[in-house]
Amino acid sequence: MIEVNALTKYYGMTxxxxxxxxxxxxxxxxxxxxxxxxxxxxxxxxxxxxxxPTSGSVRVAGTDLVAQPDAMRSRxxxxxxxxxxxxEMTVDGYLKYLGKLRGMDAATLARRVPEVIEQTALxxxxxxxxxxxxxxxxKRVGIAQAIVHDPDLLILDEPISGLDPVQIVEMRNxxxxxxxxxxxxxxxxxxxxxxxxxxxxxxxxxGELKAQGTEAELLARFSHxxxxxxxxxxxxxxxxxVIAATPLVTEVRTGRFTDGYATFGLSLSKDEPxxxxxxxxxxxxxxxxxxxxxxxxxxxxxSMTGRGxxx
Amino acid sequence: MKxxxxxxxxxxxxxxxxxxxxxxxxxxLVATGMLFQYAAMxxxxxxSSQALSYFxxxxxxxxxxxxxxxxxxxxxxxxxxxxxxxxxxxxISEWQMVLGKWLGAYGFVLVFIGLTAYMPLMIAxxxxxxxxxxxxxxxxxxxxxxxxxxxxxxxxxxxxxxxxGGIVGGVLIGLLVVSWWVAGRxxxxxxxxxxxxxxxxTHVEDMGKGTLHTRDFVYFGSLTFLALLGxxxxxxxxxxx
Numbered sequence: 001m002i003e004v005n006a007l008t009k010y011y012g013m014t015x016x017x018x019x020x021x022x023x024x025x026x027x028x029x030x031x032x033x034x035x036x037x038x039x040x041x042x043x044x045x046x047x048x049x050x051x052x053p054t055s056g057s058v059r060v061a062g063t064d065l066v067a068q069p070d071a072m073r074s075r076x077x078x079x080x081x082x083x084x085x086x087x088e089m090t091v092d093g094y095l096k097y098l099g100k101l102r103g104m105d106a107a108t109l110a111r112r113v114p115e116v117i118e119q120t121a122l123x124x125x126x127x128x129x130x131x132x133x134x135x136x137x138x139k140r141v142g143i144a145q146a147i148v149h150d151p152d153l154l155i156l157d158e159p160i161s162g163l164d165p166v167q168i169v170e171m172r173n174x175x176x177x178x179x180x181x182x183x184x185x186x187x188x189x190x191x192x193x194x195x196x197x198x199x200x201x202x203x204x205x206x207g208e209l210k211a212q213g214t215e216a217e218l219l220a221r222f223s224h225x226x227x228x229x230x231x232x233x234x235x236x237x238x239x240x241x242v243i244a245a246t247p248l249v250t251e252v253r254t255g256r257f258t259d260g261y262a263t264f265g266l267s268l269s270k271d272e273p274x275x276x277x278x279x280x281x282x283x284x285x286x287x288x289x290x291x292x293x294x295x296x297x298x299x300x301x302x303s304m305t306g307r308g309x310x311x
Numbered sequence: 312m313k314x315x316x317x318x319x320x321x322x323x324x325x326x327x328x329x330x331x332x333x334x335x336x337x338x339x340l341v342a343t344g345m346l347f348q349y350a351a352m353x354x355x356x357x358x359s360s361q362a363l364s365y366f367x368x369x370x371x372x373x374x375x376x377x378x379x380x381x382x383x384x385x386x387x388x389x390x391x392x393x394x395x396x397x398x399x400x401x402x403i404s405e406w407q408m409v410l411g412k413w414l415g416a417y418g419f420v421l422v423f424i425g426l427t428a429y430m431p432l433m434i435a436x437x438x439x440x441x442x443x444x445x446x447x448x449x450x451x452x453x454x455x456x457x458x459x460x461x462x463x464x465x466x467x468x469x470x471x472x473x474x475x476g477g478i479v480g481g482v483l484i485g486l487l488v489v490s491w492w493v494a495g496r497x498x499x500x501x502x503x504x505x506x507x508x509x510x511x512x513t514h515v516e517d518m519g520k521g522t523l524h525t526r527d528f529v530y531f532g533s534l535t536f537l538a539l540l541g542x543x544x545x546x547x548x549x550x551x552x
Contacts, residue, residue, distance in 0.1 A: 010550055050399045052550045070402035084396040086321075088328055100317050101401045145397070 001183050002047070002153060007056035009042055016042040017207040020056070023230035024200060026152075029179040031198035032187035033301065039207040040187040041081065044157050044309050047185065048078035060153050066137050070071045074102055077182070081158040083142030087131030091122060091141055094130060095148050096106035102149040112148060120174060121143040136167040143174065153203040154182040160193055172197055183244065187194035191298055203304050211304045219292055227253075230276070233286035242283045261288060314403045318411025319418060322385065326419040328367055335380050336423045343373045347430050359438030360521070366430050367448035367519030371511060374452050377423045378459025382416035383477035386542070388468040405546040409539050413464045420456040424449070444521035451518030452530035455510075459484055461538035468545040484510070489532075 007020040017039040024030045032040045045051040047058055049072055052074060058065040063072045076185060086094060092113060099109045117126055120140045125133065130238055139159065146154055159175065160168045175197055178184060188194050194201060201218055203211040211218055232239040241247050245265060253265035268276070280287050296300055326332035346369045351362035389395040398408045431445050459480070466480035467473065487510040494505035506513055507530070514527045 048400050049552065050396060050550070070404075073400055074402040076400065078396070078400050080393065082393050084392075084394045086325075086394060088325060089321075096318065097321055098397060098401070101314060101397070101403065103402060214379055 003059045005057045008054050010054045020209050027180045028199045029184040030200040031194035034204035038204045049073040075152045077146030078155045079142045079146045085130045092126040098145045099148045116144045154184045156186045228266050231263045231289040233288045239285045314407045315411040319414035322415025323418045330420040339373045362434045363481050371515050374456045375459045377420050379463045379480040382460045384461030384473035385412040387473040387476045391471040405543045409542045419458045432485045447521045448519050451515045461535040465538040468542040
């Protein structure tokens with residue numbers, strides 16, 4: 001679907017990104033993960049057809065960015081970190097203008113604009129001037145303009161920046177709802193956001209791609225943490241006894257009890273949690289969930305980028 | 312062509328919806344009218360053709376101002392607000408962006424030029440006006456407006472600040488206006504070049520008196536094209552930054 005090969009960009013003598021190569025399959029949500037200044041926005045601007053690369057190639061559904069820029073741009077929707085909005089226009093007028101600019105005819109737009117308004121939960125805002133909208137709605141209008149022409153690839157640069165917690169949840173749900181139909185590439189420096197939303201992660205640091213894969217693959221490769229969160233159902237004391245009797249467990253850090261569930265933070269001496277699960281099941285304790293402790297992706301990220309050791 | 316008209320239409324409706332556009336036109340119209348009243352409609356006796364020449368003389372100056380003031384923000388505003396992204400990521404060429412922006416601003420300059428028509432009408436009511444003189448003078452204003460708007464579009468593409476765009480555009484037009492002065496202080500062939508470049512003395516003045524030359528069309532056409540080409544090159548270069 002998206003094939004990026006040896007993509008490099010210099011701003012004058014300054015290297016912004018170097019030798020990026022990756023592929024994203026159709027319908028997947030991929031996340032560009034990196035610190036501020038890692039080169040995420042530059043990479044996205046190139047993929048959106050805004051900037052041209054110094055070298056390398058980008059193909060979207062077989063269309064090459066440099067050889068057929070117009071054909072490629074019509075297949076892409078792009079929301080930069082600051083939505084590109086004309087404050088004096090109404091939401092409807094703005095979406096129609098950009099739809100026409102991207103080659104849509106009036107009849108298609110008459111059908112498509114209400115669809116997009118509904119999809120992005122902008123009902124009732126169509127005739128409102130964009131300059132009077134709150135940041136959350138402005139971001140929604142930004143997404144609406146990016147999908148109005150039904151692009152194959154949707155690029156969202158820091159879509160949750162500046163949003164409050166409620167708006168973040170709404171934006172996350174909106175992005176998830178767009179996955180499947182559109183291939184989506186999101187950039188963020190907030191690890192939990194990418195973790196929550198994306199199927200595939202691309203870790204960028206100092207302009208280079210340090211790692212790529214699913215969250216589980218990256219954790220398996222880069223997280224050397226042996227910290228786990230265990231949630232059990234039933235008698236928490238029985239569970240605590242089994243845990244204490246299992247030599248594999250070196251430390252029990254926390255214990256929380258809510259609604260019949262007990263959660264323990266554990267450290268293991270080796271990466272073989274199945275041994276613990278077997279002991280719990282044998283003792284009749286219901287294992288509800290066993291997962292790497294929160295913060296595992298952060299640790300893996302630090303390991304990938306060489307900025308710190310494992311927790 | 313559709314994309315050019317679409318961009319022009321959006322920009323034009325922005326001018327019609329903004330107080331600034333009307334304010335610029337109103338101030339320029341009042342200033343033109345006052346100078347015209349002072350020079351051509353006062354107590355002293357003037358032939359209609361002389362009064363008309365005065366009108367085109369002032370009209371030329373204020374059309375230059377209108378062209379620069381109305382185009383100085385066409386790209387600078389988009390660059391500052393980051394809305395330029397919508398143009399760069401659309402399936403359109405840099406030429407379409409430039410022509411659309413130029414046409415939008417020029418459309419509003421045409422509104423200004425159109426609103427000056429009451430002045431020659433007043434001369435016609437009070438005296439005798441030759442149609443050819445009016446046509447020639449207005450062609451001069453239209454071509455001056457096109458050139459100044461193109462220069463403003465070019466200077467606007469260079470910067471995020473519309474005021475800087477306006478100053479650069481004003482200086483460029485100013486250089487064309489004063490090149491007759493430079494021509495008088497240089498030897499051929501330099502003086503010939505500066506004489507040809509002189510915007511008012513060599514090209515507009517005769518048109519304001521009712522005389523048309525082919526060289527004027529070539530002059531305005533080529534300089535307008537060069538300014539627009541400059542804007543197109545700057546926009547293209549921004550993709551490579």
